[in-house]
Amino acid sequence: EIVMTQSPATLSVSPGERATLSCRASQSVSSKLAWYQQKPGQAPRLLIYAASTRATGTPGRFSGSGSGTEFTLTISSLQSEDFAVYYCQQYNDWPLTFGPGTKVDIK
Amino acid sequence: QVQLVQSGAEVKKPGASVKVSCKTSGYTFSSSGISWVRQAPGQGLEWMGWIGGYNGDTKYAQNLQDRVTMNIDTSTSTAFMELRSLRSDDTAVYYCARYPITPGGSWGQGTLVTVSS
Numbered sequence: 768e769i770v771m772t773q774s775p776a777t778l779s780v781s782p783g784e785r786a787t788l789s790c791r792a793s794q795s796v797s798s799k800l801a802w803y804q805q806k807p808g809q810a811p812r813l814l815i816y817a818a819s820t821r822a823t824g825t826p827g828r829f830s831g832s833g834s835g836t837e838f839t840l841t842i843s844s845l846q847s848e849d850f851a852v853y854y855c856q857q858y859n860d861w862p863l864t865f866g867p868g869t870k871v872d873i874k
Numbered sequence: 875q876v877q878l879v880q881s882g883a884e885v886k887k888p889g890a891s892v893k894v895s896c897k898t899s900g901y902t903f904s905s906s907g908i909s910w911v912r913q914a915p916g917q918g919l920e921w922m923g924w925i926g927g928y929n930g931d932t933k934y935a936q937n938l939q940d941r942v943t944m945n946i947d948t949s950t951s952t953a954f955m956e957l958r959s960l961r962s963d964d965t966a967v968y969y970c971a972r973y974p975i976t977p978g979g980s981w982g983q984g985t986l987v988t989v990s991s
Contacts, residue, residue: 810982810983810984811971811981813981820977822978822979858973862935865911865918865920
């Protein structure tokens with residue numbers, strides 16, 4: 768099973784600042800990596816797939832990069848609606864696995 | 875537009891079974907499959923398994939494979955997830971999601987399953 772790790776566990780950021788979230792896979796997942804945003808009481812929302820492709824409706828301030836085992840989600844200028852938990856998921860191999868999440872909260 | 879609509883909340887006793895449905899619309903059901911993901915209160919996302927929309931082929935998480943069954947009804951474009959021998963730590967919100975991932979990233983709204991005596 769491919770183990771996904773995320774850092775940091777919590778990221779405190781002021782509105783308008785840049786946020787950088789990391790995701791690491793225990794073995795290569797090529798570019799088969801997705802990022803999800805989840806707010807309390809809501810289903811996860813797909814932000815990025817194929818490591819760097821924005822999903823339908825994802826604002827341009829979200830960008831993904833990386834391949835192999837190291838991935839990054841960058842939010843260029845945090846808006847109030849971006850404070851949430853972010854999960855990465857690999858879909859290169861079964862079982863599909865998620866990282867433990869990074870909570871982005873207001874500094 | 876693509877929609878995945880799940881069945882309503884359930885309360886079950888330990889040892890019972892629960893069956894959650896996920897009715898899809900807005901796309902050709904057989905063109906992709908459905909993943910099931912659960913989230914215990916205050917916890918992260920756990921992938922449970924996947925079922926293909928064409929032939930019902932399945933992949934299950936190893937820790938659940940003895941207790942979970944996924945199936946489909948192509949006539950109604952609906953996927954089902956049954957979990958047996960429920961325990962208190964199965965209390966969670968259960969989600970269905972279209973897989974392979976598509977640009978629209980479609981997920982159901984979630985179904986809360988509470989296991990309590």
